[in-house]
Amino acid sequence: MKTQPKPGVEVKDIPKPRSAPDEVLIKVKSAAICGSDLGIYHYTSAYSKMKLPVVLGHEFSGEIMELGKEVTGYEKGDRVLSESVKACGVCEFCKKGMSNLCDASTLFGIHTDGGFAEYITVPYKLLHKIPDGMTYDQAALVEPLSNAVHFVRDLTPFKIDDYVVVQGCGPIGLFSAQLFKLGGARVLVTGLSVDKLRFEIAEKLGLETLNIETESLEERVMKDTGGKGADTAFVAVGAPPAIKQATQIIKKRGLVTVIGIFGKEVQLDMTWVVRREIKIHGAYDAKPVNFPQSIDLINRGLVDVDSVLTHKLSLDQAEEGFKVALDKTGGKVVFNP
Numbered sequence: 623m624k625t626q627p628k629p630g631v632e633v634k635d636i637p638k639p640r641s642a643p644d645e646v647l648i649k650v651k652s653a654a655i656c657g658s659d660l661g662i663y664h665y666t667s668a669y670s671k672m673k674l675p676v677v678l679g680h681e682f683s684g685e686i687m688e689l690g691k692e693v694t695g696y697e698k699g700d701r702v703l704s705e706s707v708k709a710c711g712v713c714e715f716c717k718k719g720m721s722n723l724c725d726a727s728t729l730f731g732i733h734t735d736g737g738f739a740e741y742i743t744v745p746y747k748l749l750h751k752i753p754d755g756m757t758y759d760q761a762a763l764v765e766p767l768s769n770a771v772h773f774v775r776d777l778t779p780f781k782i783d784d785y786v787v788v789q790g791c792g793p794i795g796l797f798s799a800q801l802f803k804l805g806g807a808r809v810l811v812t813g814l815s816v817d818k819l820r821f822e823i824a825e826k827l828g829l830e831t832l833n834i835e836t837e838s839l840e841e842r843v844m845k846d847t848g849g850k851g852a853d854t855a856f857v858a859v860g861a862p863p864a865i866k867q868a869t870q871i872i873k874k875r876g877l878v879t880v881i882g883i884f885g886k887e888v889q890l891d892m893t894w895v896v897r898r899e900i901k902i903h904g905a906y907d908a909k910p911v912n913f914p915q916s917i918d919l920i921n922r923g924l925v926d927v928d929s930v931l932t933h934k935l936s937l938d939q940a941e942e943g944f945k946v947a948l949d950k951t952g953g954k955v956v957f958n959p
């Protein structure tokens with residue numbers, strides 16, 4: 623839980639939640655730490671308006687224990703995962719299937735209690751059934767994979783022989799890089815010296831890597847592309863210098879997709895961007911349709927989420943789990959309550 627408006631988390635006993643008529647009670651089997659949970663841990667400005675206390679965690683899966691009386695299509699014992707956005711359902715964006723941009727949404731683990739607990743209540747309309755053969759841990763990673771699917775499939779058009787630089791080798795970077803590779807692009811994943819283990823995962827996934835602390839990214843990209851620059855830069859970190867770097871390695875008229883959450887404002891040479899007609903756009907969260915797409919990608923063995931999952935811990939090991947994620951000494955960390 624986040625209980626105090628300052629850095630840190632706390633493990634506490636709280637009452638078992640009760641489901642509303644349109645909700646199910648889920649026994650959580652797996653719940654993953656997200657990059658945004660680290661911002662919440664640090665209590666950065668992007669999260670300082672959240673209501674406390676709250677149980678964190680918006681990437682989770684589990685078994686249905688109880689059903690509210692309005693719930694249809696589900697039974698006790700069903701294995702399910704959930705979307706993370708509780709949207710209004712009536713605004714312009716909800717009506718277009720873009721609940722990630724809802725004018726009045728709330729999120730698990732920020733506005734209402736999330737999945738880092740033994741039990742959670744979830745509106746049944748947000749649920750997706752877990753196919754036979756898919757593990758609860760894989761199912762908990764469907765939410766972050768759905769984000770990557772939205773960023774890459776919906777928002778970053780690319781072609782088979784494109785050169786794509788994924789800046790950042792955290793879990794979303796590694797999921798997104800796999801999707802670009804799946805689409806036939808040549809993918810270079812960047813990171814820092816601290817990302818040693820994440821580079822090993824990337825290489826296991828067949829991705830090229832570059833440590834920007836020991837090698838020049840610009841030199842590498844210009845060498846690989848004959849001085850033209852990358853077709854696409856995908857900024858999967860929240861470090862302000864990464865945006866400027868993206869604009870320096872991108873070709874004229876190239877596309878920069880930004881998915882990092884930044885703790886402070888970013889400085890940019892806008893004239894450089896203008897004169898080269900570079901496109902920069904944000905990409906946020908996932909649409910409901912991206913969930914079945916992600917389930918399918920895992921189910922068909924097209925995206926490897928298992929290799930990205932490096933730590934399985936109990937809730938009592940919350941501090942340890944957050945330390946691994948904060949220190950970047952692992953890939954995805956899940957709690958198995």
Ligand SMILES: [Zn+2]
Binds near residue numbers: 656657680765766
């Ligand atoms: Zn997340």
Ligand SMILES: [Zn+2]
Binds near residue numbers: 713715716
């Ligand atoms: Zn809405």
